[in-house]
Amino acid sequence: QALNELRIAMPEDVALNPNLFQMKGFIDRGIFNVAEALVIGAVLVLIVLFVFLLNLRTTFISLMAIPLSLAVTAIVFKSVGWVTGTSLSINVMTLGGIAVALGELVDDAIVDVENIFRRLRENNALPNPRPSLEVIYEASVEIRSAIVFGTLVVILVFIPLFALSGIEGRLFAPLGVAYIVSILASLLVSLTVTPVLSFYLLPRARATHRQGDSLLLRVLKWLATGLIRISMAAPGWILLFGWIAVALCAWQLSMLGGDLLPEFDEGSVQVNVFLPPGSSLQASNRVCAQVDAKLRSMLMTADQPHAPIRHFVRRTGRAELDEHVEPVSNTEYILNMNPASGRSRAEIINQLQDELHKEVPEAGIEVEQPLSHLISHMVSGVSAHIAVKIYGDDLEVLRRLAEQVQRVALSLPNVRSAEVEGQKLIEELHIRLRPDALSFYGLERAQVAEVLETALAGEIVGQVLEGQKRFDLVLLLDDPFRKELGTLGRLQIKLPSGRGRVALSDLADIVEADGPSQVNRENAHRRITVKVNTRGGDLAGTAESLRGRIAERVSFPPGYYPVYGGRFESQQEASRLVWLLILLSGAGIFLVLYVLYPSWRVVLQIMNAFPMAFIGGVLALWWTGQTQTVACLVGFISLGGIATRNGILLVSHYFHLMRHEGESFTQDMILRGSLERLAPVLMTAVTAGIGLIPLVIDGNKPGREILYPVATVILGGLITSTLCEYLLHPGLFWRFSGKDAIRIAKEKD
Numbered sequence: 031q032a033l034n035e036l037r038i039a040m041p042e043d044v045a046l047n048p049n050l051f052q053m054k055g056f057i058d059r060g061i062f063n064v065a066e067a068l069v070i071g072a073v074l075v076l077i078v079l080f081v082f083l084l085n086l087r088t089t090f091i092s093l094m095a096i097p098l099s100l101a102v103t104a105i106v107f108k109s110v111g112w113v114t115g116t117s118l119s120i121n122v123m124t125l126g127g128i129a130v131a132l133g134e135l136v137d138d139a140i141v142d143v144e145n146i147f148r149r150l151r152e153n154n155a156l157p158n159p160r161p162s163l164e165v166i167y168e169a170s171v172e173i174r175s176a177i178v179f180g181t182l183v184v185i186l187v188f189i190p191l192f193a194l195s196g197i198e199g200r201l202f203a204p205l206g207v208a209y210i211v212s213i214l215a216s217l218l219v220s221l222t223v224t225p226v227l228s229f230y231l232l233p234r235a236r237a238t239h240r241q242g243d244s245l246l247l248r249v250l251k252w253l254a255t256g257l258i259r260i261s262m263a264a265p266g267w268i269l270l271f272g273w274i275a276v277a278l279c280a281w282q283l284s285m286l287g288g289d290l291l292p293e294f295d296e297g298s299v300q301v302n303v304f305l306p307p308g309s310s311l312q313a314s315n316r317v318c319a320q321v322d323a324k325l326r327s328m329l330m331t332a333d334q335p336h337a338p339i340r341h342f343v344r345r346t347g348r349a350e351l352d353e354h355v356e357p358v359s360n361t362e363y364i365l366n367m368n369p370a371s372g373r374s375r376a377e378i379i380n381q382l383q384d385e386l387h388k389e390v391p392e393a394g395i396e397v398e399q400p401l402s403h404l405i406s407h408m409v410s411g412v413s414a415h416i417a418v419k420i421y422g423d424d425l426e427v428l429r430r431l432a433e434q435v436q437r438v439a440l441s442l443p444n445v446r447s448a449e450v451e452g453q454k455l456i457e458e459l460h461i462r463l464r465p466d467a468l469s470f471y472g473l474e475r476a477q478v479a480e481v482l483e484t485a486l487a488g489e490i491v492g493q494v495l496e497g498q499k500r501f502d503l504v505l506l507l508d509d510p511f512r513k514e515l516g517t518l519g520r521l522q523i524k525l526p527s528g529r530g531r532v533a534l535s536d537l538a539d540i541v542e543a544d545g546p547s548q549v550n551r552e553n554a555h556r557r558i559t560v561k562v563n564t565r566g567g568d569l570a571g572t573a574e575s576l577r578g579r580i581a582e583r584v585s586f587p588p589g590y591y592p593v594y595g596g597r598f599e600s601q602q603e604a605s606r607l608v609w610l611l612i613l614l615s616g617a618g619i620f621l622v623l624y625v626l627y628p629s630w631r632v633v634l635q636i637m638n639a640f641p642m643a644f645i646g647g648v649l650a651l652w653w654t655g656q657t658q659t660v661a662c663l664v665g666f667i668s669l670g671g672i673a674t675r676n677g678i679l680l681v682s683h684y685f686h687l688m689r690h691e692g693e694s695f696t697q698d699m700i701l702r703g704s705l706e707r708l709a710p711v712l713m714t715a716v717t718a719g720i721g722l723i724p725l726v727i728d729g730n731k732p733g734r735e736i737l738y739p740v741a742t743v744i745l746g747g748l749i750t751s752t753l754c755e756y757l758l759h760p761g762l763f764w765r766f767s768g769k770d771a772i773r774i775a776k777e778k779d
Contacts, residue, residue: 050343051364051400056296059732060122064129067734071132071721072096078720079136082713084244087235088143091227095139095219096132102215103128103208123201126737127208130668130744133721134184135212137714138177138220141679144710145169146228151240162233170225172690176682179626181217183678184671185210186618190611191664197405198290198604198660201736205664250712251705257756258704262697265761269638272758276641279648286651287568288658290601292735295375296399301325301363301382304394304449309359314346317390318361324389330368338378340366364400375399380565383446394449396563405597414449414561415597416573418580421555422590428558434584435560435592441579444564444572451550451559459518463538471537472526478537481523485511562596568657573598601660608663612670616640619674627681629770635762636681639673642758643751650746651739654726661736665743672718672744673751676711680759683707688775695772700760708756715752719745 033046040046075096079089107124149169153159191206192199243251261268303321305314322344330337342365347358356362367378383397396414418435422428432450439448461482463475483489488506495501511517519535534540550557564572577594586592616637623633647666656662683703687693693702722741729738763771 050341051298051366053401056294056298056401056732057122059297060734061125063728063731063734064122064125064737067724067728067737068125068129068132070724071129074720074723075133075136075717078716079140079713081246082244082709082716083144083147084246085147085235087231088147091143091224091231092136092139094223094227095136095216098219098223099135099212099215100128102218103212106211106215123204123736124208126740127205128212129725129737130205130722130740131209131212131216133716133718134672134714135216136717137675138181138216139224140713140717141173141177141710142170142220142224143228143232144713145173146225147232148706150232163229166225166229166232172686173679173682174221175626176678177217177220179622180675180678181213182622183619183674184213184668186622187612187615187667187671187674189618190608190615190667193607193611194604194660196600196604198600201291202660202664209668247709251708254705254708254756255701257753258701258760261757261759261761262700262764263761265758265765268758268761272642272645272754275645279645282652283648283658286648286656286658287572288570288598288601288605289568290597290604290660291405292656292659292661292739293375294399294401294735295730295732296401297367297369297732298400299365299367299379299382300398300400300403301365301386302394302396302403303361303363303386303390304396305359305361305392307357307359311346311358314358314361317393318344318346320390321361321363321386324386325363325365330371336368336371338368338371338373338381340368342366376565380446387447394447396447396449396561398563415564415569416562416576417595418560418562418576419552419557419593419595420560420586420590421552421557421593422587423556425556425558427587427590428556431584431586431590432558432560435580438579438583439560439562439576442572442575444568445576446563446565448560448562451561458543460541460543461534461538462541467537471532472529473523473532473537478523478534481521482534485521570598570601570658604660605658605663608660608667612663612667615667616670619670623674623678626678627685627774629767629774631766631770632681632763632774635759635766636674636677638758638762639677639751639755640670642754643669643673643747645747646750647743647747649750650742653746654742656739656742659739662739662743665740666747668740669744669747669751672715672748676715676751676755677759679711679714680704680707680755681763684763684771685775688771695768695775697764700764704756704760711755712752715748719748 033048037046076089076093079092080086083089083092146166146169149165149172150162153162153165188206188210191202194202301321303314303318305317325339325342328337328339329342330340342363344361344363346361348356365382367375371378379397379399383395386395386397416439418439420428420431420435422431429450436448436450439445463478468475468478484505485507488504490502491505492503493500494503507518507521511521519533519540521534522531523534523537524531550559562576573594573596580592584592619637620633623636624630627633627636644666647662647669651658651662680703683706684700687699687703688695693699722745725734725737725741726745728734729741
């Protein structure tokens with residue numbers, strides 16, 4: 031609408047095309063892809079539930095948690111907007127939070143339904159069955175504390191997300207909000223709707239009158255029995271091997287390298303062309319004509335349907351009042367890429383970098399994606415992956431050191447480009463006022479400077495109207511008078527008190543000299559920057575290699591030193607903060623679990639599930655060739671809550687058997703409790719993982735890139751944590767919990 035209004039007032043030969051570059055396309059594709067993964071994940075969860083339960087009624091009751099939880103989440107989002115005036119929108123990250131939580135939305139309902147179903151079946155086998163309502167009530171109460179405390183732990187581990195700042199905080203805070211709200215909604219559904227549906231649908235179901243497990247569950251229990259017996263036979267050795275694996279995986283994680291965020295598939299590429307500072311618009315147009323020709327040869331046409339570029343737009347310089355003012359020596363291209371080209375994003379970017387550098391070797395070339403460009407600029411103030419800032423006093427020395435650093439950077443295999451900040455000596459006109467002359471004529475420096483500013487830069491003295499158009503009327507000297515020493519020296523300066531005028535040459539020395547095109551300062555020091563872009567992958571490792579090679583090959587004189595910055599620095603800071611907050615949330619989880627089970631031995635056994643899950647998360651990252659990013663740390667955060675919740679389910683049933691069913695602290699009790707909890711533990715783990723499979727399989731689609739590491743870590747961690755739940759936990763409980771378990775079992779429930 032705004033563009034249509036502008037067209038009315040614009041000349042006929044000016045064409046407006048709003049479709050050359052829009053982030054809307056990337057956003058729409060991202061929302062669609064995440065929503066698609068959400069739907070596919072829900073279908074997979076449905077299939078898994080039915081395979082485990084083999085009963086339509088229990089499957090229906092469990093599955094109802096998904097739409098009801100999503101409805102409650104939507105209501106909460108809307109209510110927050112009404113109350114605070116700040117809308118919680120449905121976007122890629124909020125949908126991502128729901129997608130990550132999808133499999134977990136049915137966890138509480140699964141645990142509740144499975145326990146109710148099993149208790150109804152046991153009740154129907156009695157000679158005098160009790161009322162169904164009483165059985166359902168007791169079955170729900172039996173696992174209530176495990177569900178509530180398990181959900182509290184899951185929420186507690188997500189709190190660190192809200193302490194993230196910068197771009198990573200803005201991205202993951204909405205994901206955390208959506209995740210926590212949907213998990214709380216699923217808890218509400220399991221506490222209210224699930225028991226009611228169970229009362230109306232399960233007591234008269236024929237399956238509750240049949241004894242025995244399904245074939246699948248019988249096979250799984252047979253396998254689990256062997257693991258449990260091994261666990262109780264050698265818990266110390268298994269624990270030792272487990273922690274050796276944790277140490278090895280921690281070392282492997284440090285070797286994976288790192289980046290702040292995964293690369294996005296934006297569907298667009300930005301090409302920046304830099305000429306030496308002071309280059310004219312004509313010079314830029316001449317060089318860019320060569321770039322234009324090269325890009326046109328790569329355009330998609332009827333003859334080249336698989337060419338990489340659909341269309342492109344060029345912008346040379348930016349207006350002085352623009353938020354990102356650029357001189358006419360800098361040119362920016364936005365290329366809209368052809369999705370049917372059959373080539374990856376990295377291949378196209380590397381090809382453009384290499385071919386354009388050969389086409390215009392006199393120009394600096396940077397090729398990246400628009401959003402990546404903005405993120406780099408936001409986190410480091412420099413639009414590059416790595417920024418090497420060199421500080422010192424002499425501009426010539428700074429320039430020489432920067433060129434040495436540039437050569438070192440280009441020698442690294444993972445570096446795509448390295449450009450020295452535009453800075454050179456240009457011809458200038460220096461006007462040096464003579465203090466004795468100023469005193470003689472009674473003039474102040476400011477008075478002379480004001481006249482010179484008007485004469486050379488111009489002063490707006492009015493406006494000229496042409497119809498509805500307004501033009502500033504600027505007063506200044508003509509070009510010949512501004513550029514020639516002799517004529518400029520005749521410029522008359524008015525003396526105070528009407529005492530006449532004096533020529534500028536009588537007040538100042540006017541000389542031609544060379545001066546820097548620009549002087550950048552930071553922290554009261556002159557500096558020059560080398561901007562380095564990588565080919566992707568291990569950004570942190572590339573930065574460390576660059577730092578090491580510069581230390582070996584570049585000798586900095588006294589008073590000159592380099593400072594390294596960029597996205598890798600933000601990644602390291604964010605990673606340190608997240609790991610610190612994970613430790614703090616771990617302390618919070620310890621306190622929460624200690625309230626439930628007042629024994630540090632029991633609590634540490636439950637929390638041991640997280641390091642075991644950590645093994646699978648790291649192995650999954652290594653297997654898929656990913657690096658350590660803030661996104662994968664979010665996956666570890668979520669994984670810690672899920673793994674700990676399964677441990678609570680297992681231990682809570684041990685205590686229930688000792689408190690309410692007359693069991694003693696024996697290996698048979700642990701075996702029975704573990705097997706009775708096998709179905710809900712496996713179902714919660716499998717549904718939590720199966721809902722993430724669409725995000726893992728097509729993780730490079732727009733919108734899913736940032737969720738791919740999260741899903742990969744959770745999926746891998748669930749495999750090892752669930753295995754260790756039966757290979758390690760029963761043995762630990764048997765070996766280390768004896769006296770404490772008996773004491774806790776005797777206390778009031």
